[in-house]
Amino acid sequence: MASEVAEETPKPRGGRFCTLCNARRAALKRPKTLEQICKECFYEVFEDEIHRVIVDNNLFRRGERVAIGASGGKDSTVLAYVLSELNRRHDYGLDLFLLSVDEGITGYRDDSLETVKRNEIQYGLPLKVVSYKQLYGWTMDEIVKLIGLKNNCTFCGVFRRQALDRGATLLKVDKLVTGHNADDIAETVLLNILRGDIARLSRCTFITTGEDGPIPRCKPFKYTYEKEIRNLTSASSWWRIYSPNAYRGFAREFIKDLERLRPRAILDIIKSGEDFRISTTTKMPEQGNCERCGYISSQKWCKACVLLEGLNRGLPKMGIGRSRGIDNERNKDVKETNGTKSLESKQCGSLDF
Amino acid sequence: MQLTLEFGGGLELLCESVKIHEVTVDLEAEETKLTMKQLLSWVRTNLIKERPEMFMKGDTVRPGVLVLVNDCDWELSGQLETMLEDKDVVVFISTLHGG
Structure with a gap:
């Protein structure tokens, strides 16, 4: 890798120009295409790509009320920004809302809820916060006190998923969007294979799920590399305080290892997940x-x-x-x-x- | 050599929750420049207080850690071979946790 860059550099570092505009210095390399481009061009192609994903997959219909699952982390912050921007620019005619979940972990959501409140003001999107206490009668702190640090992620994860749906019902929205990115989906494909979870394996690559249910969910960042989302944000300090999910973490690291060797690997795993055909004799769990x-x-x-x-x-x-x-x-x-x-x-x- | 090092995405927790470190790295005699490789081992010795495996793997950063040198992805400047100069700004951001 070093040899690619070391040649013909007038300045010691980053002497290359952006391959798109040829005017500014390249600041990053796109994992999908290996193009070296500048920040300004990056913002532009990034937003265009998300617009194409939305249009090509018919993610929204004019007049829909759409809740953005907002954790205050980088993915949902970028999603809130991009959606409100594209909604304006391309006149999607959507009513956008921010929906946040407060798990009730002391100190954990303070920063991220602040971020979400900032997003509310910055992008002019109404915010709804639903708490575990309201929905379930328990805060995560109370649960951890009872069960300790082991296994509490099970509670948090299960409760969070429902919390978003319940919050979305309260907001009376037609759709819920989440900031899950290509890395997340590749990771989930692998995990579903490792767990032999055929039902989820076939579902997890869909860009929209739950279309037969009350509130479908979609993932506009399905094809978006986490690395590029990170490139768009300043460092945010979102961090799982309680024990991280070791199994998932392992799959995550494996994916990052693969990405380093061959950046396309992430999209290829998603492709593999999409192309899986499950034999008709396999019994699927009934919903x-x-x-x-x-x-x-x-x-x-x-x-x-x-x-x-x-x-x-x-x-x-x-x-x-x-x-x-x-x-x-x-x-x-x-x-x-x-x-x-x-x-x-x-x-x-x-x-x- | 004076450098500004910034840790984000959770990495700051490995260095006493301080995000921005203004540091002076002493060079070996006769050297005028520092490579990223040297800087990483300096950081590991001098700044990382816990769980170094969250920051490094082998002699480089752990996959999923984004490195920016003067706001430019280090993939473009030669990664470990990147030559640093006085007053450079190096940013480390973990993308491994959280959304």
Whole structure:
């Protein structure tokens, strides 16, 4: 890599010009195309690409109310900016809102909620914050106090996914958009393969999901490299305070390793995920609704209700993990009952897709 | 040599939550320039207080850490071989965590 750059450099560093405008100094190299371009051209091609993704995939219809899942992190901040900008520039005719979740972790959301409030003002988008306390009666701090630092990500992840949907219902929006980027999706493809989760594997690469449900979700950054989103933001200090998900983290690092060797790898993994065909004899879990809260679930109760039941009964480990014994029994159970839904049989919602 | 080093995206937590470090790096005798490779090992020794594996892997940064030298991606300046000069600004941002 060094040899590519070292030759014919008048100045010691970054002597190359942008391959698009040929006028300014290149500041970054696009992972998709390996083009070396300047910041100004980068903003332009970045926004154009997102516009193309939105148009080519018919993500929105004129007049729709759209909630942007806003964590205060880089992805959703850039998404809020780009969507409000494109909505204006190309006259999509969308009503945009920011939707944030407050997990109730002391010190954790203070900064990020500040960022979201800043976005509210900067982009003129109305903001709605829903808290775990409001929705579930528990803050994450209270949950951690009860169950400790191990496994709390299960709670946080399951609750967050539903929180966005519930918040979106409160806002009466037609669609929910999230800032999931190409790296996130590639990672999820790998994880679903590693977990043998065929149902999610086939779903996780869709740019829009839940079209048959009340509020479809879409991911305008499906083809956008995380690295490029980072390029658009100044350093933001979003960081998981409680234990990071080790398994996911491992997949993440693997993807970053691959990217370093061959930047296209990320898009290729997404392509592989898209092109998977699942044999027609494979039994897929039925999608139904939670008997308790009505949320989509392939089980009798959705994962959030199982977790909440555990918390409220003082058995917080309920619904977390599974031992081999239980797993085997479960498989047997599924075969015998031939597709009837059984409680505890499957982790639901521990992924964000 | 005086440098401004900035840590972001969570990396600041590895150096006592300080994001911006104005540092003076002493060069080996007879050297006038510093390479990124040398800087990284200097940073690891002098600034990183915990979990160095979150910052480095082998002799370079961990994949997923974005490095900017004077606002320019270090991929364009030769990565580890990038020559630094007095008053340069080097930014390290982790993209590994959080959205």
